[in-house]
Amino acid sequence: MLRRIERLLTDLSVIAVLGLGAMITANVLMRTLFNSGVPDTTVIVAELMVAAVILPMAATTAARAHIAVELLANQMPLRVHDALIIFGSIFGLVALAPLIWAGWRELTHAIEAGSFFFGDLHLPKWPGRLIFLIGISFCWLRLAIMVAGDIRTVRAGGRLSEPDTEEAA
Numbered sequence: 001m002l003r004r005i006e007r008l009l010t011d012l013s014v015i016a017v018l019g020l021g022a023m024i025t026a027n028v029l030m031r032t033l034f035n036s037g038v039p040d041t042t043v044i045v046a047e048l049m050v051a052a053v054i055l056p057m058a059a060t061t062a063a064r065a066h067i068a069v070e071l072l073a074n075q076m077p078l079r080v081h082d083a084l085i086i087f088g089s090i091f092g093l094v095a096l097a098p099l100i101w102a103g104w105r106e107l108t109h110a111i112e113a114g115s116f117f118f119g120d121l122h123l124p125k126w127p128g129r130l131i132f133l134i135g136i137s138f139c140w141l142r143l144a145i146m147v148a149g150d151i152r153t154v155r156a157g158g159r160l161s162e163p164d165t166e167e168a169a
Contacts, residue, residue, distance in 0.1 A: 016051035039120035054135030103133040
């Protein structure tokens with residue numbers, strides 16, 4: 001079930017990127033051809049950027065595809081390397097928790113206050129806050145599941161990391 005949600009969030013981020021391209025293209029064409037522009041372009045682009053960056057984070061986490069510097073970790077024994085992976089994931093859980101709390105507070109404040117962006121369209125602020133909260137929450141959930149699975153694997157004597165084939169050869 002979580003994989004399907006991650007896929008949906010990734011697909012929505014792709015739609016956001018396509019929307020970004022369409023919005024910027026339309027705005028440039030309107031400015032060039034008609035000396036006009038799409039109303040509230042900067043607000044719409046900023047909100048779509050949040051969706052494009054935040055929504056695929058759970059799928060990125062599941063694929064262990066975050067940027068990592070492994071210069072020192074690759075030089076350590078596999079057990080230590082596995083422990084560093086678990087430590088990093090736990091650190092990620094701790095680091096994401098305040099973001100979830102802040103996202104929740106921002107969302108509830110935007111809804112209760114009826115906050116909107118000043119501009120021609122008076123767009124509400126809550127959709128972007130909701131997208132942020134959903135993306136970060138699913139990333140935290142995926143990371144928590146991975147931490148539990150990684151700890152189980154290491155306790156059972158399994159490995160999270162494999163030796164590099166170049167070094168093993």
